Amino acid sequence: xxxxxxxxxxxxxxxxxxxxxxxxxxxxGSVLAxxxxxxxxxTWTCGWADQGEAA
Numbered sequence: 160x161x162x163x164x165x166x167x168x169x170x171x172x173x174x175x176x177x178x179x180x181x182x183x184x185x186x187x188g189s190v191l192a193x194x195x196x197x198x199x200x201x202t203w204t205c206g207w208a209d210q211g212e213a214a
Contacts, residue, residue: 164192168196169199177195179193180193189208189209190207191204191207192205
C-alpha cells in the first residue's frame, strides 16, 4: 500500500505506518486518503498526488 501515514498523536520511534481506511479519487493524478488510528481512534485525511518521474 503506497499511501501509508502515522498518527501525530501516537507518534513514537516505533510507530508502524497505518494504511488508509478509505482512498478516493481527488482529481487527475491525485487521491484523498482517510486514516483512522487503531490506538487512539483519531481520524485524519491526506492528499496524495503524482509528481511525475523523478529528475
